[in-house]
Amino acid sequence: MASPPLLDIPLFPLNTVLFPGGFLPLRIFEPRYLEMVASCMQMQTPFGVALIRDGNEVGTPAETFDTGTLAVIVDFDKSKDGMLLIACMGSDRFRIRRRYAEPSRLARAEVEVLEEPEDRVLPPRFEPLAGFLRAVVNQPGMSRRIAPPDIDYGSPREVAWRLAELLPVGLVEQQQLLEIADPLERLARIDALLKDMDFSLPM
Numbered sequence: 771m772a773s774p775p776l777l778d779i780p781l782f783p784l785n786t787v788l789f790p791g792g793f794l795p796l797r798i799f800e801p802r803y804l805e806m807v808a809s810c811m812q813m814q815t816p817f818g819v820a821l822i823r824d825g826n827e828v829g830t831p832a833e834t835f836d837t838g839t840l841a842v843i844v845d846f847d848k849s850k851d852g853m854l855l856i857a858c859m860g861s862d863r864f865r866i867r868r869r870y871a872e873p874s875r876l877a878r879a880e881v882e883v884l885e886e887p888e889d890r891v892l893p894p895r896f897e898p899l900a901g902f903l904r905a906v907v908n909q910p911g912m913s914r915r916i917a918p919p920d921i922d923y924g925s926p927r928e929v930a931w932r933l934a935e936l937l938p939v940g941l942v943e944q945q946q947l948l949e950i951a952d953p954l955e956r957l958a959r960i961d962a963l964l965k966d967m968d969f970s971l972p973m
Contacts, residue, residue, distance in 0.1 A: 774882055776867055779840070780806045780817045781877040783832040787944040788819040788839040788860045789931045790886075798854040802876040807843065807856060816840040816861055818881060821945050831877040836866045837949045840883070862886075863948065887952060889927045896957045900929050902964070906936060926953040933960050938967070 782803065788794050798807055810817050819841045825832025845857040864881035871877050892900055900923040907921065922928045934947040937960065950956040 774885075776880040777864070777883055778878065778880050779815070779864075780810070781834070781838075781866075781869075781879045782806070782817055782819050782841070783822045783825065783834045783877060784819055785822050785941065786819070787821050787935075787941060787948055788841060788858075789935045789944075789948060790839060790860045790863060791928065791931050792839075792860040792935050794819065794841060794858040794860065796856050796858065797849070798856060802872075802874040804854060805874065806876055807846075807854060811843055811846070816842045818864060818866075818879060819858075819860075820866070821941055831871050831875055834866070834877075835945055835949075837863060837884075837945070838866070838881075839863055839948070884951070886927065889925050889953070892924050892926050892929060893954070896926065896929070896954075896961070899933060899957060899961060899964075900924070903929055903933050903936075907932075926957055930956040930960060933957075937963060939963060 782796075786794070798804055806817060809815075817840070818838050820834035820836075820838030822832045823835050840861040840863075841858040842861050843856050844859050847855045849855055863884040863886070865884055866879045866881050868880040869877065870879070903921070904923060921932055930947075930953045934944060934956065937944070937947075943963070947956055947959060950959065
């Protein structure tokens with residue numbers, strides 16, 4: 771079986787985990803990232819967001835985890851201080867196969883886009899998680915943190931992604947959730963985390 775073709779993308783190391791379908795606002799000021807955004811918008815191509823394992827968001831390219839998410843620019847503006855403001859949506863997950871850097875110190879990578887398992891109907895044992903997500907989303911002000919606004923509460927994949935980005939856990943724990951391939955396994959892990967945090971789920 772032939773290996774899937776690799777995609778060559780600019781890489782944006784961040785101290786955040788972007789999940790598929792998630793919303794990510796960014797303030798861009800470094801020249802290398804301004805050029806990256808201009809190129810992505812002109813070519814209508816995504817860039818990769820990967821969690822920093824070691825290093826900083828500015829300066830020398832940081833070391834990242836191997837699994838990240840493609841980010842698609844959906845809106846842009848300029849702030850009063852001249853910074854570029856962009857809004858991105860998470861698309862497919864990817865795994866880094868090779869890394870390199872441009873002379874501008876912009877990190878790039880050849881990545882394998884990860885195929886997602888077919889979505890299924892939410893099993894009854896995870897319906898309390900969907901109810902919990904619905905309750906959180908309906909709290910005042912919370913809908914702005916969720917994308918898309920029309921969440922499919924019957925989709926294991928979507929319920930898992932939206933809960934993963936809302937859980938009050940550390941970045942490494944979020945990264946581990948991103949790396950899980952099976953939505954049902956991801957939901958089981960989220961269920962265990964919520965029970966450890968003593969959250970009461972709707973019955």
